[in-house]
Amino acid sequence: MNAAAAAEAAARDSYGRLLAWLAWQWRDLAAAEDALADAFAAALERWPVDGVPAAPDAWLLTAARRRLLMAARRQRLADDPTLTVLWPDAHAAAPEAAPLPDARLRLLFVCAHPAIDAGLHSALMLQAVLGLDAARIASAFLVKPEAMTKRLVRAKAKIRDAGLRFEEPGPDEWPERLASVLEAIYGAYTLHWGLADAGELASEARFLAELVASQLPHEPEALGLVALLWLCEARRTARSEAFRPLHEQDPSAWDAPLIAQADAALRRAAARRAPGPFQLEAAIQAAHTQGRIDGRVPWDGITRLHERLLEMAPTVGARIAHAVALAHALSDPAAGLRLLDAIEAARVAAHQPWWAARAHLLAMAGRHADAAAAYGRALALTVEPRLRAWLAQRLHAEEIARTAAD
Amino acid sequence: MEFVLTFHQPAEVFEVNDDPVRGVEPMQAWRLYMEAMVGAGVLRGANRLEQFAGTAVRVRGGKRQVQDGPFAETKELLGGYALIDVASIDEALKWAERCPGSAVGVTMVWPVRPMPKPAQ
Numbered sequence: 001m002n003a004a005a006a007a008e009a010a011a012r013d014s015y016g017r018l019l020a021w022l023a024w025q026w027r028d029l030a031a032a033e034d035a036l037a038d039a040f041a042a043a044l045e046r047w048p049v050d051g052v053p054a055a056p057d058a059w060l061l062t063a064a065r066r067r068l069l070m071a072a073r074r075q076r077l078a079d080d081p082t083l084t085v086l087w088p089d090a091h092a093a094a095p096e097a098a099p100l101p102d103a104r105l106r107l108l109f110v111c112a113h114p115a116i117d118a119g120l121h122s123a124l125m126l127q128a129v130l131g132l133d134a135a136r137i138a139s140a141f142l143v144k145p146e147a148m149t150k151r152l153v154r155a156k157a158k159i160r161d162a163g164l165r166f167e168e169p170g171p172d173e174w175p176e177r178l179a180s181v182l183e184a185i186y187g188a189y190t191l192h193w194g195l196a197d198a199g200e201l202a203s204e205a206r207f208l209a210e211l212v213a214s215q216l217p218h219e220p221e222a223l224g225l226v227a228l229l230w231l232c233e234a235r236r237t238a239r240s241e242a243f244r245p246l247h248e249q250d251p252s253a254w255d256a257p258l259i260a261q262a263d264a265a266l267r268r269a270a271a272r273r274a275p276g277p278f279q280l281e282a283a284i285q286a287a288h289t290q291g292r293i294d295g296r297v298p299w300d301g302i303t304r305l306h307e308r309l310l311e312m313a314p315t316v317g318a319r320i321a322h323a324v325a326l327a328h329a330l331s332d333p334a335a336g337l338r339l340l341d342a343i344e345a346a347r348v349a350a351h352q353p354w355w356a357a358r359a360h361l362l363a364m365a366g367r368h369a370d371a372a373a374a375y376g377r378a379l380a381l382t383v384e385p386r387l388r389a390w391l392a393q394r395l396h397a398e399e400i401a402r403t404a405a406d
Numbered sequence: 407m408e409f410v411l412t413f414h415q416p417a418e419v420f421e422v423n424d425d426p427v428r429g430v431e432p433m434q435a436w437r438l439y440m441e442a443m444v445g446a447g448v449l450r451g452a453n454r455l456e457q458f459a460g461t462a463v464r465v466r467g468g469k470r471q472v473q474d475g476p477f478a479e480t481k482e483l484l485g486g487y488a489l490i491d492v493a494s495i496d497e498a499l500k501w502a503e504r505c506p507g508s509a510v511g512v513t514m515v516w517p518v519r520p521m522p523k524p525a526q
Contacts, residue, residue, distance in 0.1 A: 350446035380438035383503050
């Protein structure tokens with residue numbers, strides 16, 4: 001890692017830590033963000049003159065807390081002048097030198113709270129814990145920056161006004177609450193799939209998954225999610241390279257240590273004997289990865305994993321992947337096509353992966369004209385240039401095969 | 407919610423698209439795009455426009471002023487439109503992003519303001 005990347009990583013780490021701690025103490029995410037932004041601005045002004053303080057985090061924290069205190073005093077004064085003197089300085093008694101208690105997990109639980117619109121969980125996390133600005137987040141979600149800003153402001157007001165607790169949830173709500181945190185992180189990760197500057201967002205989401213797994217090392221699903229993202233990252237080809245589906249990739253280009261790390265996490269998760277969607281998803285990816293390295297993909301086992309996954313989370317994506325796996329396991333594309341056709345048409349009419357999977361199975365069945373048409377539809381639904389190039393190539397190959405068959 | 411997508415592209419793009427050889431690929435992309443909108447059940451109507459033959463009409467001080475296109479001040483010509491019916495502006499923006507014209511020109515997304523039906 002070079003110096004710039006190291007500095008950026010440090011800033012990312014401290015921003016989330018400081019904000020989480022301030023938000024936890026003040027129970028007001030928006031106010032904490034404003035105060036921290038002021039503190040960073042003050043640091044930019046002062047540090048070049050006074051020199052960088054010995055404990056930069058403590059400096060930033062003190063500055064941010066002073067802002068919060070001043071704002072609170074003003075507010076109290078406006079509400080009730082007699083209270084001003086009584087406003088305690090208890091908030092000031094933060095650990096100056098001692099390491100800051102890491103409140104980021106609490107913040108993640110607040111961001112993915114059931115009272116907050118599920119569609120905003122990922123966006124809130126990216127902003128609150130990693131400090132991404134609304135414009136970047138908006139472009140990832142393909143919405144207007146002003147619209148995203150408005151939604152985030154509204155969500156933060158709700159956090160404050162509804163008095164959402166900045167605490168880890170109790171045992172009764174724990175599984176459900178953890179699941180929404182993990183889902184939002186995965187959602188943040190999948191955002192990068194359609195983007196040109198994909199690497200940044202992918203590594204931000206990976207950072208969140210690693211944070212949760214390191215704080216909850218005994219949660220099998222937290223381990224499952226981090227293993228899944230590590231496997232995806234290990235195979236993510238360099239951005240300049242052309243898109244290749246898994247079965248066309250060169251395993252020697254993969255990040256072997258990261259794959260080993262994912263396998264180890266998955267084994268630790270499996271030892272707890274509480275399978276969940278992310279563990280199954282990671283196990284499927286691990287089987288594909290190992291299958292490519294060994295030269296033989298275990299389609300039977302992969303199909304069984306998909307069946308278990310469908311029992312837990314019958315999403316459209318899971319149903320598509322299962323259809324493809326079954327077709328390969330039975331060497332029967334028609335069986336896979338029947339499963340694809342069983343998905344309600346309205347849900348997949350504009351869903352690129354469904355059309356690409358359908359095209360793949362039609363080509364496997366030797367129905368080249370239909371395969372070409374399906375690749376054409378997948379192409380029209382895709383904007384990612386590398387994926388477009390690959391689909392266009394497949395479309396072309398099927399058109400040639402069709403002409404040859406005529 | 408209804409939206410009108412308007413497809414604006416530089417004059418050179420229309421030349422390429424109308425060329426029997428160079429136009430094959432872009433026109434296939436347009437055809438696939440329109441078919442995808444039909445397939446998704448969002449398309450309510452669409453048309454090509456004669457991008458060089460627009461006429462501007464203004465009334466100033468009670469007098470009609472007519473100006474023939476193409477208009478020098480606009481580099482991008484309006485070559486067509488589509489009326490779509492989707493659940494949200496986000497979905498409309500997604501269709502605009504998928505438009506082949508967005509890669510070479512600009513696709514504008516206009517929310518349709520519902521109007522009372524004119525009396526018979």
